[in-house]
Amino acid sequence: MKELLYHWLKKPFVIFVVVPFLIYSIYQVLFATERYESQTQLLVQQPSSGGSLDPAVLLISGFSGGVTQNDTELVRAFIHSNDMLQYIKSTVDFDSHYSDSSIDLFSRLPSSATYEETLDFYIDHVDIDIDEKSSVIAVKVQGFTPEFAQQMTQVIRDRAEWFINKIGYDLAEAKLDFIKKEHSAIESKLEQAKVELLSFQRQYNLIDPLAESAALQQITSGLDGQIALKEAELATLLTSMSEYAAPVVQVKQTLVGLNQQLENERQRMIVGTATESDLATSPNGVNEILSKFSGYKVNVELALQAYTASLVSMEQSRIEAYRQLKYLVMVESPTLPEETKYPRVTYNLLLFLVLNCMLFGIVRIIVETVRELK
Known part of the structure; x- marks a missing residue:
């Protein structure tokens, strides 16, 4: 029996596919720290484009409020920017939460992480989906506690609203300043x-x-x-x-x-x-x-x-200038999650197994081809 087991374990498929899958399964089931996801939905609006309508009506009707793709992409870029990360750090205890020692080694942010690593970690935990038809921006934030995920989502929403308002008012102010200078000359x-x-x-x-x-x-x-x-x-x-x-x-x-x-x-x-x-x-x-x-x-x-x-x-x-001002409408307020969203154990295990089998098959084909050529 031992010889059969030893012989079975020596097979390449077991070594390169089964064993890694078992190790990854143990990590996913027993050690991977659970993460909660809070979500908020936003919509960029203009006063001249049905600004008095209810956000829910805008969402159902697919009305985008005259907003271009550049507006929604601008919101995405700002949320994933270093400026947003620095503001979050100054508002909530970002590093302490994601670097807590109770979090598993592969899920937490290393205490010695560089600026680039921290920004990549932040982007990985803040997902942004944009509906092409309605231009609704869904911001999904992952946290290790429901309260922190909701708090961080609220901070992101407030800062994004400030950013959109600031851009609109700055552009309007610059245009009006130019007109005022011309008027003063006249x-x-x-x-x-x-x-x-x-x-x-x-x-x-x-x-x-x-x-x-x-x-x-x-x-x-x-x-x-x-x-x-x-x-x-x-x-x-x-x-x-x-x-x-x-x-x-x-x-x-x-x-x-x-x-x-x-x-x-x-x-x-x-x-x-x-x-x-x-x-x-x-x-x-x-x-x-x-x-x-x-x-x-x-x-x-x-x-x-x-x-x-x-x-x-x-x-x-x-x-x-007033008509061209843009602001964020909150279609959905930041949610307080009750169930964990990550890790998605079944999905991760199946994906790992499929990819590992594909990689193993490709390597076997290459090895057999090389042997035949010899």
């Missing part, structure tokens, strides 16, 4: 145009040269009319009186005064109200003043139109 141009117009008005003591020009023209027209009447009156008087008669002299004096007044008003239209220094260097007439005033006024009107358009654009940009 506002400065408007103020500069107003200052130039006011300075011009103060220089020539004019509120509105156009109105004053019209007033001067009205005055000269009135004087022309009065002069014509007086000349007609003078001609009538001369037909019956001497030119030295008192009424004739009085009318002549009135005509002299009116002509002098008309000349003064015409002179004002030629030289305007410029200062003496201006007149010494350049004859700034009313036409030139009107031309300059029109230029300054057009600048103010254009700057005002640009300012109004900028206000509208800034408000539209603010609304658009």
